[in-house]
Amino acid sequence: MNYQSKANKYVCPNDRQLSLRAKLRTGWSAARSEPPLSKSEREAIAAVVKRAEKVDEVEARRVGRLVARLEGMRRSAQGPAPRTCLLCGETSRLLAPLRTCAICRNSACPKCVIDTPPHRSSIYSREQYTCILCAETREMWKKSGAWFFKSLPKYIMPDKKITGRYNDTELAKTLQEAGPSSNEGKTDSEPGSPLSIHPPSFSRQPSKTDSRKSVCLSQDHEWNETDILSHGVSGLSLHRTDSLTQRPLGLKRTSSKGSAYSIRSIRKDMPKTMTQIERPPTIPDAGFGTLEIKLAYDNGTSSVAVTILRARGLIGMDMTGLSDPFCRLEILPREGSYSNRLRTKTVHKTKNPEFNETLHFFGITESDLDSKCLEIVLFDDDRYGCDEMGSATVSLRECLKCPSQLRLALSGASGSEPTGPRLLLALCYSTKKRALVTTVCRGAELPPQDSNGYSDPFVKLHLDPDPYHKKHKTSIKWRNLNPIWNEEFLFETRPTELSRQNLTLTVWDKDYGKPNDFLGSLVLGASSKGRRLKHWMDCIKFPDHRHEQWHSLTDTQHL
Amino acid sequence: MAKTYDYLFKLLLIGDSGVGKTSILFRFSEDAFNISFISTIGIDFKIRTIDLDGKKVKLQIWDTAGQERFRTITTAYYRGSMGIMLVYDVTNEKSFENIKNWIRNIEENASADVEKMILGNKCDLDAKRQVSKERGEQLAVEYQIKFVETSAKDSLNVEFAFYTLARDIKAKMEKKQEASNPPGGRTGAHQLRANEQQRKPTSWLSRCSVL
Numbered sequence: 001m002n003y004q005s006k007a008n009k010y011v012c013p014n015d016r017q018l019s020l021r022a023k024l025r026t027g028w029s030a031a032r033s034e035p036p037l038s039k040s041e042r043e044a045i046a047a048v049v050k051r052a053e054k055v056d057e058v059e060a061r062r063v064g065r066l067v068a069r070l071e072g073m074r075r076s077a078q079g080p081a082p083r084t085c086l087l088c089g090e091t092s093r094l095l096a097p098l099r100t101c102a103i104c105r106n107s108a109c110p111k112c113v114i115d116t117p118p119h120r121s122s123i124y125s126r127e128q129y130t131c132i133l134c135a136e137t138r139e140m141w142k143k144s145g146a147w148f149f150k151s152l153p154k155y156i157m158p159d160k161k162i163t164g165r166y167n168d169t170e171l172a173k174t175l176q177e178a179g180p181s182s183n184e185g186k187t188d189s190e191p192g193s194p195l196s197i198h199p200p201s202f203s204r205q206p207s208k209t210d211s212r213k214s215v216c217l218s219q220d221h222e223w224n225e226t227d228i229l230s231h232g233v234s235g236l237s238l239h240r241t242d243s244l245t246q247r248p249l250g251l252k253r254t255s256s257k258g259s260a261y262s263i264r265s266i267r268k269d270m271p272k273t274m275t276q277i278e279r280p281p282t283i284p285d286a287g288f289g290t291l292e293i294k295l296a297y298d299n300g301t302s303s304v305a306v307t308i309l310r311a312r313g314l315i316g317m318d319m320t321g322l323s324d325p326f327c328r329l330e331i332l333p334r335e336g337s338y339s340n341r342l343r344t345k346t347v348h349k350t351k352n353p354e355f356n357e358t359l360h361f362f363g364i365t366e367s368d369l370d371s372k373c374l375e376i377v378l379f380d381d382d383r384y385g386c387d388e389m390g391s392a393t394v395s396l397r398e399c400l401k402c403p404s405q406l407r408l409a410l411s412g413a414s415g416s417e418p419t420g421p422r423l424l425l426a427l428c429y430s431t432k433k434r435a436l437v438t439t440v441c442r443g444a445e446l447p448p449q450d451s452n453g454y455s456d457p458f459v460k461l462h463l464d465p466d467p468y469h470k471k472h473k474t475s476i477k478w479r480n481l482n483p484i485w486n487e488e489f490l491f492e493t494r495p496t497e498l499s500r501q502n503l504t505l506t507v508w509d510k511d512y513g514k515p516n517d518f519l520g521s522l523v524l525g526a527s528s529k530g531r532r533l534k535h536w537m538d539c540i541k542f543p544d545h546r547h548e549q550w551h552s553l554t555d556t557q558h559l
Numbered sequence: 560m561a562k563t564y565d566y567l568f569k570l571l572l573i574g575d576s577g578v579g580k581t582s583i584l585f586r587f588s589e590d591a592f593n594i595s596f597i598s599t600i601g602i603d604f605k606i607r608t609i610d611l612d613g614k615k616v617k618l619q620i621w622d623t624a625g626q627e628r629f630r631t632i633t634t635a636y637y638r639g640s641m642g643i644m645l646v647y648d649v650t651n652e653k654s655f656e657n658i659k660n661w662i663r664n665i666e667e668n669a670s671a672d673v674e675k676m677i678l679g680n681k682c683d684l685d686a687k688r689q690v691s692k693e694r695g696e697q698l699a700v701e702y703q704i705k706f707v708e709t710s711a712k713d714s715l716n717v718e719f720a721f722y723t724l725a726r727d728i729k730a731k732m733e734k735k736q737e738a739s740n741p742p743g744g745r746t747g748a749h750q751l752r753a754n755e756q757q758r759k760p761t762s763w764l765s766r767c768s769v770l
């Protein structure tokens with residue numbers, strides 16, 4: 001292959017180039033001269049993808065076992081009490097004095113600690129001990145691959161078909177029950193630790209609420225071979241239209257961000273043989289709930305009427321396990337870059353919304369019925385960015401069938417990274433510092449506010465409520481829409497309080513002589529939802545580990 | 560329960576078409592060699608579990624098609640890869656020159672933490688050699704990447720290469736872990752002062768673990 005002559009074609013375009021291209025209404029695929037993949041090629045690739053899904057599932061189950069094991073250990077631990085081992089409860093004896101865990105600083109008996117080899121670069125060479133709970137947490141971080149992916153990958157808990165990452169409701173309850181900060185020092189003297197008073201925080205109800213976050217897996221299971229085969233793969237990650245994932249609704253943007261394993265994107269834009277066609281009208285629920293719709297075509301007005309009746313068993317997105325769902329509808333593939341998306345109203349605080357709303361798409365010809373499909377994506381309405389809860393695609397040919405009422409199984413969100421204006425944020429609850437360590441890593445695609453086409457961004461952050469009223473600010477990055485800060489800030493707090501607090505970040509454009517321009521905001525915490533809640537909970541659940549994640553910025557200022 | 564493993568490492572093979580990526584993987588996973596050239600369609604992977612310092616490491620090794628027309632699919636697999644083998648053919652000058660392009664491709668698409676290694680394959684074909692070992696080494700030094708010449712045909716250095724890459728990933732993992740909470744109790748620049756009074760242990764929940 002001669003790269004010289006193709007020099008400009010060689011480099012895979014980055015997100016920015018792709019989004020620019022999207023704006024210019026020129027498709028990347030249009031610029032490619034290679035022939036599309038043949039049927040047999042697509043079949044071969046589909047077979048590999050299927051094989052890989054099996055490997056992923058084995059891995060998700062293994063990680064699930066690790067998580068379960070750790071939770072079991074935590075559950076059976078005695079909890080710290082003066083002069084007793086936090087794990088087995090044994091008291092200090094002359095020949096077996098208690099050790100202090102270098103990570104959590106609790107006491108544990110010699111049987112419940114492991115010797116840690118002194119840190120290589122450490123100037124302290126005295127012996128170090130780690131309690132087996134802390135050791136196990138660290139081990140889990142390595143074994144799960146979280147050290148590389150920077151957060152816990154998807155997993156499936158043992159003995160459950162699909163189990164979510166965790167039950168936030170349960171977690172919240174336990175944390176809340178653990179009492180307000182006034183319990184400081186009190187719990188120690190109480191007979192029995194908070195743990196024994198409030199038993200297992202993670203007893204999992206096999207409810208459907210829990211079924212989030214194993215997202216990709218169950219979504220992948222939704223796939224049958226024909227899906228992949230008939231959709232072609234040449235458009236992989238290039239026609240992604242899920243701009244609403246993690247985006248405020250006001251901003252329309254065509255995202256073209258590619259992400260590994262975003263096999264789901266293959267499905268997009270591919271009109272023929274949609275998932276539902278070869279299947280009976282009722283499809284087994286994959287854990288993301290179901291959606292009932294009615295379709296009708298009117299050739300007089302060349303319109304398709306879509307009635308969204310209801311959804312059942314949606315995944316929970318907030319702390320209470322409920323959601324605020326709405327549906328976004330779109331006919332695919334699009335003609336050019338013109339998008340005609342419609343959305344339903346939001347039904348609040350429910351997992352079983354009744355929409356009963358009819359939406360009309362005009363300008364649909366009869367031949368479109370054969371070649372196009374309707375994509376319905378459910379989002380959780382949140383002012384800080386709407387998270388995708390599931391989606392379904394159905395061929396418009398279904399309009400012609402009787403009865404036209406369909407029940408669709410929703411497949412999970414792609415879990416793709418957010419696009420558009422966003423912040424990369426790392427959270428770590430440090431048990432040693434007793435503080436939430438927040439690292440504002442970087443920003444991307446920030447909106448230009450100055451006449452020179454740039455902004456001079458900085459980030460303000462505070463915790464709410466915060467008894468210390470700490471307010472932090474990053475430095476200003478001049479003329480930069482993709483600033484790198486990597487600045488770290490500490491908020492003194494404890495996990496019990498964290499479960500009630502929210503971290504607010506606002507991004508500003510520094511201007512002299514006039515008020516700073518607002519560039520976007522982000523709230524993570526107990527009252528946030530979806531991705532943001534998950535990030536927060538991961539941070540509480542796995543202290544002393546850095547949890548790094550991108551989050552979209554909202555363009556509205558909620559202060 | 561089926562025998563399990565301790566770690567799953569995802570590796571990726573990239574390089575021009577025909578340099579021997581598929582053969583290297585075939586040698587490593589099946590310990591066999593096939594003289595005929597069957598062009599890889601898009602992507603493929605093989606699994607082999609190896610033992611590293613007493614830990615079972617499952618390697619999922621992705622093989623990619625070198626051809627441009629599959630580029631969209633293949634680059635989708637960069638991001639999840641912990642290690643990448645860059646392969647060129649010592650009997651093909653062009654494939655060696657293209658290593659730089661492949662490295663750029665990694666920089667644009669892979670995780671910043673990815674471990675890399677350069678393989679100069681087909682070193683059994685000395686008569687047809689176009690790229691000297693020294694040039695390979697020099698390139699590797701330039702990019703600070705490990706390098707070894709291999710032969711999938713003669714089974715030379717193939718095991719070594721994969722073990723080395725896996726070991727490097729494991730070392731990086733251990734290093735990351737140490738850095739995240741060093742047993743010595745010293746962390747980065749933002750360590751709070753020790754005068755943050757050594758309070759007596761407070762709520763269990765606020766300590767070792769939340770749950």
Ligand SMILES: Nc1nc2c(ncn2[C@@H]2O[C@H](COP(=O)(O)OP(=O)(O)O)[C@@H](O)[C@H]2O)c(=O)[nH]1
Pocket residue numbers: 574575576577578579580581582583593594595596597598599625680681682683684709710711712713
């Ligand atoms: N002599 C020799 N031939 C090799 C070696 N590795 C691969 N080949 C041959 O090179 C051709 C291309 O190999 P293949 O693995 O398909 O290359 P890929 O396109 O990079 O996957 C095949 O005919 C192989 O038999 C090697 O180490 N020595």
Ligand SMILES: [Mg+2]
Pocket residue numbers: 577580581582597598599622623624
């Ligand atoms: Mg090949």
Ligand SMILES: [Zn+2]
Pocket residue numbers: 085086087088089090108109110111112
């Ligand atoms: Zn003990």
Ligand SMILES: [Zn+2]
Pocket residue numbers: 101102103104105106130131132133134135767
């Ligand atoms: Zn500990």
